[in-house]
Amino acid sequence: MAKPSASADSSSCGFEDFLPLMANKLGGEGLVDELCNGFNVLMDREKGVITFDSLKKNSALLGLHDLSDEDLRCMVREGDFDGDGALNQMEFCVLMFRLSPELMEASRFLLEQAFQHELKDFL
Numbered sequence: 001m002a003k004p005s006a007s008a009d010s011s012s013c014g015f016e017d018f019l020p021l022m023a024n025k026l027g028g029e030g031l032v033d034e035l036c037n038g039f040n041v042l043m044d045r046e047k048g049v050i051t052f053d054s055l056k057k058n059s060a061l062l063g064l065h066d067l068s069d070e071d072l073r074c075m076v077r078e079g080d081f082d083g084d085g086a087l088n089q090m091e092f093c094v095l096m097f098r099l100s101p102e103l104m105e106a107s108r109f110l111l112e113q114a115f116q117h118e119l120k121d122f123l
């Protein structure tokens with residue numbers, strides 16, 4: 001049976017559900033740290049990026065037992081901005097924020113601070 005080739009609505013991915021859970025447990029700042037830890041857990045240690053294979057191998061370590069192969073593929077596809085088929089740390093964090101409005105809300109202040117800091121160099 002053929003898999004649907006058109007990119008599915010990202011809200012159909014099942015892996016976003018665990019983020020609000022983590023946010024509740026850790027709080028905003030803890031969550032950002034945890035995202036970076038999460039990246040380190042999920043990445044392919046030789047390549048330094050998250051691939052479908054490293055995700056499949058390591059996702060259980062983060063308690064993501066219920067994700068299907070399609071969810072994992074979806075996760076990589078959604079987050080891969082430069083098209084190399086893998087997620088670097090920045091792509092991973094941006095993906096996590098995009099997928100969780102709550103997380104975005106919690107981190108808006110931090111992001112604004114970061115942007116303002118960046119902008120100062122240009123103004």
Ligand SMILES: [Ca+2]
Nearest residue numbers: 080082084086
């Ligand atoms: Ca990439």
